[in-house]
Amino acid sequence: MGPQHSAVRPGPVAGPRTDEELARGLAAGDEECLAAVYQRWSALVHTLAWRSLGDVKEAEDVTQQVFLGVWRGRLGFRPERGTMGGWIVGITRRTIADALSARTRRLHLVAAAGAALHVADPAAHRPDAALDRVLVLSELARLPAPQQRVLRLTYYEDLTQTQIARRTGWPLGTVKSHARRGLHQLRRSLRQGEPADHYT
Template identity: 50%
Template sequence: MSARTDERTVVDLAAGLRDGDRDCLEEVYRRWSPLVHSVALRALGAHHEAEDVTQQVFISAWRSRHTLTPTDHALPAWLIGITRHRVADRLAERARDAQKVASAAAREARPATDDEALAPDATGGVVDRLVLAQQVDDLGEPRRTILRLAFHEDLTHEQISTRTGLPLGTVKSHLRRGLVHLRRTLEEVRHEFA
């Protein structure tokens, strides 16, 4: 098979994908998902996240297929462009998660001033801290341990995964659900005292 035939095949695949041909999507996935996964893995350093990004790339490619212009080399370059955007999104998500954990840990670690300790609890005084401490104690395992490792020991998701032996996705899920539970409980308590 000549290089020219390969190029036409790529163009045909791109045109078919753009026109909504699911068979073309399957072929595009088969041929370029290893490349997309490699780029994501190199940037993120975690297989689980690279797998998630790879899936997101091909979902995004299908949804935005109308933007693809079928030319000789457009399809792989277009997929790599989508991959870079998805990797950037994931890195931004990591940074936001780290900032939330750092902020919560800083609030938890700093001692309350006399004014905060005596003030009504609307700004996160002693009642908030007592409620949070009790709620964390009442959480089941492994969620309790995961939250404590994140907030008290300031560990990253990957470090918590290594320490607990749990998959990274499980650690993230427990952390996210635990934070949602704690936030909801605080809102309920604050509403009662309002």
Template identity: 50%
Template sequence: MTSTQTDDSARDDAALADAFGTGDEAVLRAVYERWSTLVHTLALRSLGDVAAAEDVTQQVFVRAWRSRHTYRPDQAPLGAWLVGITRNCIADAFAERTRHARLASAVADQERTVPPTHDTTDGLAERVLVAGELDRLEEVPRTVMRLAFYEELSHREIAERLGLPLGTVKSHIRRSLARLRTRLEVTE
């Protein structure tokens, strides 16, 4: 690059910097065309991931556009200001990676420590225990309970099948459940 080209580039950069705060979208487009390669390269080298670098590049220019009113051309060149925003966006991307890794690790740890939800021996043991307790009931309550829980008959159907009043069937079920609950609480 010759000194004349360098001078022209510096004048173009200064003109872009002066116009950036005006809110003209054409200026934003020109700023993006001028510095997006630099921003993307910095992000890619830092993050090592093309998709993450593209996200950071987009975030940089969105942030720059939204905060264009804070840019002061007399305090720093526009490119340097954009590099500062890039550094912040890269730091945010690293922080997000760290949060994501911690969350994934916590989920993996929890999955390792949570006992399996389907232990067939526990279910079998409970069924044997309940069947044994049902056998300890008197004949009529035992029959009512078996019809209710093993054959899944309604109270009315049990009353019709056994020829008992509906209220009697309900009473047998209520008292039998209370007895079973008391016995099962003692065995636990």
């Protein structure tokens, strides 16, 4: 079984190894090879993530995810297709893209519902976007449980509606309905300044 998060920051590994040796060791499930791979490329991965995300904590999270991805996908490395460093950079780019997508989805939820605040009061000035976020999250918490679950899975776990249907066991049409009604409720509640109705 693969290492847990705590195993991704291993101690020093004696002696440099070639990419070929590391690839063979990873394929065989040698965690010392994962340690060597981490030591060799983690700084590069973190730098790429930080430059793209602009957030140290998110960059650290991406770095951890990348090397967990290296471990879990170790049998997918093909030396004939390129270097291990290039393979790891590819995983890094995909992980960064996923992080940016998840961030965009979270912001979209706030924008989709929070826009109603400005519709309700066009003269209002809200230079602090955090206020809108707090208000939207407060109203989200008031939604009926099914609607709240669908929106949270969509915007916080970055799942598609098909994936949500599989996760919840609900028909796809039901998931779409909860998503549509949930956003409608958020917009209406924010426009009227009233709590979301508790109906399913």
